Amino acid sequence: MKAFLFIPCLVEHVLPRVGEATAMVLSRAGVAPELPAGQTCCGQFAYKRGRPDLTRPLARRFVEIFEDAPVIVSPSASCTAMVRKYPTLFEAGDPWRDRAARVAARTFELGEFLVDKLGCPDLGSRYVARATLHASCQTTRALGVGDATEMLLAAVEGLTLLPLAHPERCCGFGGAFSVDYPEVSQAILAKKIDDIIATGAEAVITAEPSCLLNISSALAKRAVPVKALHLAEVLAGGEL
Amino acid sequence: MSACRHNFGKASAAALADGESRAILDKAILQIHALRQRSVDAMPDFTDRRARAVAVRQATLDRLPDLLETLEASVTAAGGIVHFAEDASQASRLITDLLTARGVRLAVKSKSMVSEEIGLNEALAAAGIEAVETDLGEYIIQLMGQKPSHILAPALHVSKEQVSALFAEKFGRTSTDIPEMTRIARDSLRAKFLAADAGITGANIVVAETGTVMVLENEGNIRLTGSCPPIHVALMTLEKVVGSLAEAAAVLDILPPSATGQTLPVHLSLFTGARRDGERDGPREMHLVILDNGRSELLADPILRPILKCIRCGACLNVCPVYQSVGGHAYGSVYPGPMGSILSSVLKDAAGDARQPFACTHCGACAEACPAGIDHPVLLQELRRRQAEQGTDTATKSYAALARHPLLFGAAAAWARTVDPRLDRVAAMAPDGPVGKFLRGRKFPGLSKPFSRRFKAMAKRLSRAQAKGGRS
Numbered sequence: 033m034k035a036f037l038f039i040p041c042l043v044e045h046v047l048p049r050v051g052e053a054t055a056m057v058l059s060r061a062g063v064a065p066e067l068p069a070g071q072t073c074c075g076q077f078a079y080k081r082g083r084p085d086l087t088r089p090l091a092r093r094f095v096e097i098f099e100d101a102p103v104i105v106s107p108s109a110s111c112t113a114m115v116r117k118y119p120t121l122f123e124a125g126d127p128w129r130d131r132a133a134r135v136a137a138r139t140f141e142l143g144e145f146l147v148d149k150l151g152c153p154d155l156g157s158r159y160v161a162r163a164t165l166h167a168s169c170q171t172t173r174a175l176g177v178g179d180a181t182e183m184l185l186a187a188v189e190g191l192t193l194l195p196l197a198h199p200e201r202c203c204g205f206g207g208a209f210s211v212d213y214p215e216v217s218q219a220i221l222a223k224k225i226d227d228i229i230a231t232g233a234e235a236v237i238t239a240e241p242s243c244l245l246n247i248s249s250a251l252a253k254r255a256v257p258v259k260a261l262h263l264a265e266v267l268a269g270g271e272l
Numbered sequence: 273m274s275a276c277r278h279n280f281g282k283a284s285a286a287a288l289a290d291g292e293s294r295a296i297l298d299k300a301i302l303q304i305h306a307l308r309q310r311s312v313d314a315m316p317d318f319t320d321r322r323a324r325a326v327a328v329r330q331a332t333l334d335r336l337p338d339l340l341e342t343l344e345a346s347v348t349a350a351g352g353i354v355h356f357a358e359d360a361s362q363a364s365r366l367i368t369d370l371l372t373a374r375g376v377r378l379a380v381k382s383k384s385m386v387s388e389e390i391g392l393n394e395a396l397a398a399a400g401i402e403a404v405e406t407d408l409g410e411y412i413i414q415l416m417g418q419k420p421s422h423i424l425a426p427a428l429h430v431s432k433e434q435v436s437a438l439f440a441e442k443f444g445r446t447s448t449d450i451p452e453m454t455r456i457a458r459d460s461l462r463a464k465f466l467a468a469d470a471g472i473t474g475a476n477i478v479v480a481e482t483g484t485v486m487v488l489e490n491e492g493n494i495r496l497t498g499s500c501p502p503i504h505v506a507l508m509t510l511e512k513v514v515g516s517l518a519e520a521a522a523v524l525d526i527l528p529p530s531a532t533g534q535t536l537p538v539h540l541s542l543f544t545g546a547r548r549d550g551e552r553d554g555p556r557e558m559h560l561v562i563l564d565n566g567r568s569e570l571l572a573d574p575i576l577r578p579i580l581k582c583i584r585c586g587a588c589l590n591v592c593p594v595y596q597s598v599g600g601h602a603y604g605s606v607y608p609g610p611m612g613s614i615l616s617s618v619l620k621d622a623a624g625d626a627r628q629p630f631a632c633t634h635c636g637a638c639a640e641a642c643p644a645g646i647d648h649p650v651l652l653q654e655l656r657r658r659q660a661e662q663g664t665d666t667a668t669k670s671y672a673a674l675a676r677h678p679l680l681f682g683a684a685a686a687w688a689r690t691v692d693p694r695l696d697r698v699a700a701m702a703p704d705g706p707v708g709k710f711l712r713g714r715k716f717p718g719l720s721k722p723f724s725r726r727f728k729a730m731a732k733r734l735s736r737a738q739a740k741g742g743r744s
């Protein structure tokens with residue numbers, strides 16, 4: 033089986049290691065990852081800025097790039113959720129609407145793909161760490177992936193998951209929100225970091241790259257020795 | 273939009289600087305959370321109840337004009353008088369005139385966000401009528417000269433110790449024991465109930481078929497407000513109506529659990545019309561004021577309309593990370609939090625910051641918590657779209673333009689990689705600029721060699737992994 037990698041701009045340019053881990057995990061699941069050329073950005077930032085008009089051309093590009101994919105897998109729930117909204121950008125009767133719907137129906141977030149489509153394969157993952165999980169709002173609520181992340185992590189050898197206080201609470205990033213309202217964003221983030229530190233974990237895991245970036249930047253600023261990891265990195269284990 | 277409108281960014285930064293208030297809010301919200309969770313967990317059929325209530329709210333909106341007509345007829349038949357008010361100023365003028373004409377000097381009030389919305393206390397004061405809030409939380413707020421910070425718990429941001437100090441100052445008598453504090457407030461309020469010429473209440477649910485105004489409370493003060501004084505004025509917004517008592521029961525099924533974590537509140541009062549011939553108590557006059565204030569515009573709006581399903585339980589406020597952090601006052605509007613960010617868009621007075629819909633992290637907790645089935649993120653997104661249509665967002669535009677051309681996008685990223693290490697310097701030079709503020713609590717990792725260039729180099733490792741992964 034082949035899968036096209038949908039690599040969000042944040043992963044491409046800031047967190048490439050998450051892309052590498054995703055490719056590795058898919059391979060381990062017996063799925064051959066392919067990287068179609070010409071990917072830039074799914075348009076989420078413009079959409080959330082209230083600009084569907086600027087998002088539409090990016091949606092069309094995406095559809096053109098991914099139309100022939102048997103399945104599309106992304107290490108980001110928020111970008112996957114954006115692709116699922118593509119059809120709503122086009123009027124009923126516009127052929128782009130159906131094309132976007134077909135592509136959207138084949139686009140999955142990594143954890144969702146592994147659990148719902150591959151039936152939670154045994155990846156033989158091993159990652160020795162005491163970690164806690166930040167279940168991102170984008171994974172759980174925006175995309176509705178449920179507990180796929182937890183299920184996958186439960187099967188990782190050597191991994192001890194410590195409960196995080198207020199797991200449902202947002203980390204405060206929200207894309208442009210963090211720049212528009214920096215004080216509020218960082219106040220929310222500070223609570224999340226406090227909760228993470230309180231678990232005594234050596235690592236915090238999340239399946240959403242934007243949360244990963246937000247949380248790891250704050251940990252770095254405070255010089256806290258807690259590693260921030262993407263789900264894919266943990267599943268890829270020592271293989272990277 | 274005038275330039276002097278409220279600025280949420282500034283107000284929230286100021287609110288965050290007040291550590292004491294933030295700690296009080298944190299504690300209060302955790303308590304509400306726990307209560308709500310416990311009561312929802314205790315109702316195994318909560319999902320069914322919620323579905324029934326959502327259907328009732330939906331059906332209400334679908335036939336709102338009919339319901340209001342029925343309501344008017346029922347209230348009139350029960351001896352009440354119905355008034356329609358188009359906007360805030362009309363509503364407060366109407367009530368002020370009504371009370372002035374009857375020589376009212378003192379009015380007791382039950383907590384009502386709608387009366388805040390129309391600025392009633394100010395209008396009454398200007399007309400020389402003393403209006404005393406009788407809900408304990410609201411009374412505290414009034415004594416402090418503040419505004420409510422929560423639609424349900426107006427004094428959520430005030431600590432027990434602060435109230436104790438306030439009582440000492442106002443009454444010369446105080447305590448930190450809650451029942452004793454309630455007693456102190458009650459002693460001062462009792463005299464007001466007896467002396468008041470009019471009672472003004474809000475309305476949680478209003479039944480069209482019977483003309484009944486239903487209110488929920490834990491203190492019994494609304495009951496006294498609506499029944500002691502000779503005149504009762506009930507204030508509602510037009511979407512609060514439901515068809516029948518059975519429909520009201522469906523809403524009652526979800527309101528207290530979502531709001532205060534109770535199955536039912538201590539007092540549930542049903543006011544129907546005025547005192548009838550031969551009856552020994554109850555108001556001699558009953559007025560129902562039905563306020564529109566932009567809501568019929570919402571009703572006609574296919575996308576924003578669902579906000580009218582709101583039953584004012586406050587659940588969305590309590591789970592919103594933004595509200596949790598900054599509290600209600602930062603919003604500068606009558607209604608804070610997610611529901612407020614939507615509803616305020618139609619209010620003419622005290623609408624807050626026009627860019628409020630952007631002050632959201634998209635976490636979706638509001639929609640998950642809302643018992644009325646409102647999908648706030650979708651509504652906020654629509655408000656953003658309407659706002660953005662009028663603006664020029666250069667950064668967004670340029671990024672979108674770059675993203676349409678992969679070569680340019682790649683070139684821009686390559687350029688950014690060379691600038692990136694200097695972000696820290698930018699921040700150090702302009703700590704109050706956007707980069708500086710963003711980096712205050714963060715150390716940005718910087719841009720890396722892109723994944724697409726690393727992917728090819730991975731080919732061998734990937735095929736090895738795939739060969740091994742054959743077991744799945």
Ligand code: SF4
Nearest residue numbers: 582583585586588642
């Ligand atoms: S929007 Fe929903 S959760 Fe918020 S106050 Fe209204 S009914 Fe309650």
